[in-house]
Amino acid sequence: MDTKFVQNIISGIKEIDLKPSGEKNIDTGERALSLIMDSYLLYKSLKSITRHPLIGIQGAAASGLLIYRGATGVCPVYKKLDIDTTDPQAINISETITVNASREKVYAFWRELSNLPKFMQHLKEVTETSDTESHWIANTPGNLIPLSWNAEITHEETGSYLGWQSTEGSMVENAGKVEFTDTLNSIGTQLHIEINYFPPAGSVGRGIASLFNGMFEKMIRADIQNFKAYAEQADFRAYAGLSMEEY
Known part of the structure; x- marks a missing residue:
């Protein structure tokens, strides 16, 4: 959903005096969706209240909850269930492996980052x-x-340490x-x-996080x-200057 559109919706209700009962636990996209749904639900409820008073009142009450969710960013139900959609979970992986090749050659291979997709299937291209x-680019x-x-x-540190990080503004922090x-x-x-x-916060981040956590x-x-x-394959052996007998 367009962020500018979302912000316009939220800013339109800033004058409503709704005090949240806790920290925000709904992301911007979901807040806007609550407001959009509320507009339609309130319209339908008011339209039918003279013909079906009970249904109309119930609809108006439901739209009130959606207004509260959208305006404050706080969902009482989410709070009860300890759900927070503003902070998708991250992946933190730590592994140790040993290979039968010199440290200098192994370092040089990793330092050429375009080599990583040769053995990392989650990477399409570097x-x-x-x-x-x-x-x-990830797969x-x-x-x-x-x-x-x-x-x-x-x-x-040549031959001993290599560290990298995604730049500011990237879709995913890596x-x-x-x-x-x-x-x-x-x-x-x-x-x-x-x-x-x-993964980034927000509705897009939740979609990405669903992949990250599985x-x-x-x-x-x-x-x-x-x-x-x-x-141990021929390509790397040739790169490292190793023969079959050295494995």
Whole structure:
């Protein structure tokens, strides 16, 4: 729903003296929907009140609740059930894996962010637009909601640490970091990987969050583990300068 349209609806009732009984727990889109539904319900109720007084009064009472919801952003029913639609849940993933390749080669592969979709199925494409900036496109379950964002590398220590974060104004907030350390035998590399996704608040955010809290999260966890298998394939072996005998 158009945000400007929503704000116009809400600003039109600012003079109504309704004091909320708690913190807002309804997002802007849902508030506007309550107001739109109320207008229609109130019209129908007033139109039928002379012919069907009981039904008309019940309809007017229901529209009063919708006015309260829309004007204050507080839903008493949501409050009772401890529901808050203004704060969709985030994904926070932390995994540790070990691969049989040198730390320098593994780091270099990850540092080239366009390599990530080679083993991460939840990513459709990552395009590096500068040395530190990139554009990410996600594969969502069923491709129901298009997801893309811009990101920048926020911190790096060559060979040992890589951190990135989505830029301001992105549709989805994404952040990640990878720590690279030598294994005890100094032959392989241990990777500690953290990936976070924060869906936006509001009605669009709830739709995205419904993906985040289900299959999408499982995809990301599987993708991290996929790197271990990918590191044993011919493409990565050639990249790392390793032969079959070294696996």
